[in-house]
Amino acid sequence: MRPISPVLRSQLYSITYGAIALFLVCSLVLYPEQAFQSSLKGLRIWWDVVFPALLPFFIASEILMGFGVVHFLGVLLEPLMRPLFRVPGVGAFVMAMGLASGYPIGAKLTARLREEGLISRTEGERLVSFTNTADPLFMFGAVAVGFFHDVSLGITLALAHYLASILLGIIMRFHEPHGPSTPPPPADSSFFLLRGLRAMHRARLADGRGLGQLMGDAISTSIKTLLVIGGFIMMFSVVIEVLGKIGVTNLLGVAISPLLATIGIPIELSSSVIAGMFEITLGSQVASQAPAHVDITYKMAIVSAVIAWSGFSVHAQVANILSKTDIRYGPYCFARLIHGVLAGSITLIAWNPIQQYLVSSKSSLPVFVREIPSSEWVHWSNRIHLFGWQLLFILGLLLLTIILWKQVKSWYSKGAL
Template sequence: MRKLYACAGCVLFLTLLCRYSADCADAVRAAVTLCLTSAIPSLFPFFAASSLAISCGLAEELGHLLSPLMRRCFHLPGCGAAALALGFLGGYPAGARMSAELYHSGLCTREEASALAACCNNTGPAFLIGMCGGGLFHSLRAGLFLYAVHIVSALLTALLLRPKHTQSAAHAAKQAEQLPFSRCLVQAVTSAGRSCLMISAFILFFSVVLCLLRLTGVLFALCAALTPLLSVSGVSAPGVHSLLTGCVELTQGLAGLTDAAGTVSARLTAVSFLCAFGGLSVLFQTAAATEGLELARCVRGKCVHACLAALLCALLLLIFPSFSQL
């Protein structure tokens, strides 16, 4: 039965592609521009740097220093601190990809790497402070507030989803082979290039999916159904539409959370939720970047992170209303 549903879905998708071929082509062109001007320039340097840090032994050395703290708090190896920091600075899925590389290098177990990827797949300060704070709210303070909420909720996610038991520090007996720096650099650059291509492919695909959801009226039907439920929280119909859009493709959803989307508090909470969740596009980008890890744990981590980020943001705005006075 599952195979029958999959085949029916493929036939429907192909039919819609033929029916709306011109519109889908426009969506792909816009997505290519997004990849070339935003995604690849921001992700490629961090991907290359993370691979180089592991192959040169930097992550392992950092792990020796931070192992007591990471194991006591999160039941994770010390080298996970490097992935956690990269996730906060480089944006998704850079931290999750480094988690997978730590596993493939033998520096942590599959369970540890999966738990790490669930909490370090975050957006970076440039995106939250620059695009969300400056672009949407025209306020640096709003961006800093959102980034602080993002970090705290990610750390809370790491505490909630940490492995039940701390692995022995000796489990990673396999040491990363010391290679010449030139070879490490070549491997880092080629690996970063492959990852950027995979991520760009998912951005293109979900831009087409979002285009079809709009053209077939599915997105507007969902918006009409959810608007009465979310209007009590201060989110308008355009805001609900942007929320649903962001759950598929993040940047397009955020772009719609303008003044017409609802109150400032509601918009801040919506942005906090969407940036923590990342959308289906980011989830599948993570799947491509973390091959070999437990994808279900990564998805669970993003869902928990999104709920915590929205709850923490709403709670802080309730306690400190001045935060919403931008």
Template sequence: MRKIILILSAAGALLCALFSPAVSAAALDAAKLCASVLAPSLFPFFVCANLLLSLGGAEILSKGAGRIMRPLFCVRDKGALPLILGLISGYPCGAVVTCKMYDAGSLSKNEAERLMAFSNNAGPMFIISAVGNGLFGNSQVGFLIYLSHVAGAFLCGITLSFFAKKEKTSVQKYKNRHTGASDAVPNAVMSILNLSGYVIFFSVILAIMKSLGFIDFLCRILCAFGTERKCAEMLSSGIFEITSGLFSSGCKNIPCAAALISIGGASVFLQTMSFAAKSGLSLKYYIAGKLFSGGAAAATARLLLRVFPVSVKTFAPAAVFETSPYMYFAAALLLSFPLIFLFFPDRR
């Protein structure tokens, strides 16, 4: 593994040198995006979320939500804690808490692997403020995408409940360590820096992939299935990092944005993989679940747009609602195909 990392690091350094103008421009644009959009919009929400967590608000909310965990998701009521934290704090909080609870013996292996798929979600501060206001210029769009995001996660959890297994495990009480309220601001600063680091790093990776023609290749494949060009660019770029994909493509398609946010991209996947590997958890359900959530979120967003039409003055409405007849086939395919992964044995 170390040799592979060394080879990839050396190759990355060489590619950065070969495409230094594009890499430098991408890093600078990403830094400007973080400073002008992400930091101002997310910092106040991060502080409020940290205060909520430090005062035990998540545990209070999870006590009531715990009653629906077993009927809906076939997960014991303690699984409500990572679900609530994931919906409040965003990526990768849900996965982190799930792994910690599994290590503490509060969840079985099957429960933890399924729970990671629908508890690891984007937070409301990112979707409503950064995406809604920053990208679409309307917080109502952010609320609509967030509702679609949550609906996709819940549908994913309900679907994965059919793959629940009875396992004997000694259940122990998980104690969440609270930080002091005075740490809310410093922790928010570190969260912004951590997020900005990932955005800049994967923006550089994205610039290299564009220079090599890989992103254009992915766009052509998606366009062959009837996807709009700008939407294809968003999805192709967002595979690596969702923030870069959302803001660099210029696409204003709400269902596509909902799908991309629910899938998470390589940046979120690598963060989740590092925690899951330490706990010895498989990502079989996570991969299938995230692809399913993306399709479900896109379908939910399209349904909500029909019921609650949103007017955004910064772009033409046709840019939001424009679709191809093939998109319905692609959505059905996206919803059904990931389930195939669930029938393959774990080959870790």
């Protein structure tokens, strides 16, 4: 079979893109009221949740990079990140911010590291694959409390999501094994905290901006990024509503029902899978509304897979952010598929043991879970308060791991072990 010529392939792309654009315009003309209401809904989500929750972290991350704190963490966490994930130590900063703050800050910070030349293209593709994750408050507040009315369900969701993320990072370390890598920090026998401080000082001098200019640049860049994210949220809210009105989502649900039945998933969950392909909140909500006879284990497995996949809305945001660099979107999309499969599988395996343990032991929930409000989970002050402590906890845990590792190596070299 002869391969398609580049000219013909380009023409096919043009026809396909044009047909999609024409379809969207015609749909908006046919359903103007639904398009307006869904666009307004997307705007409310962006203004009430996304903008106030992500803006402080976008600004803080830009300032931390300008003052060299990322370089400081990179030197300290190099022994953990490079052997485990084959990314430089600065990737730990992206990992901590992504786990605490949620989509799409992992992609944003990965792109910034690439623009600064702190990671190679291959390392960027590895890093963004497992650091662009959902935040805990969404899984506990929106899904567990808001949709399923049981905060304890969020424990299994979060454990499956983050364990799958770490496993994905280990898997993606084999992505392009011969790809370019940034050189490790030069060998230095001085105390590792001192090395980190020197690296931070050099980075701050190289940047050269003062606090006022740095804050101004950080605010300007962050708001521009969030405006683009808001546009994607509104547009996909409209697309999902219109596709539902004309019956496309129902048709796709019927099409994948045989596949779900083959792998043992109730076909009643097909509509939640299709909805989750486009938007994680909608997919989770549809799964929670599945018939009562559907086992909760399968509902939560689908929700877990949907959250890990993250939806086309987040994919579009990530593709836009990465387009400013040479980091490719293809590996990220493939990694999202793997993350979805891993998270769903882990949920199926761990659901009964974890829930039985919680019921039998009547153990107390973690403090940050108990603090999640049952009805106002989206309020920006709650999100920022919890995100800050989660970020400090993750960074502290990573630093403690490195300190213990270096101490064990020191004892081993001295023959104490």
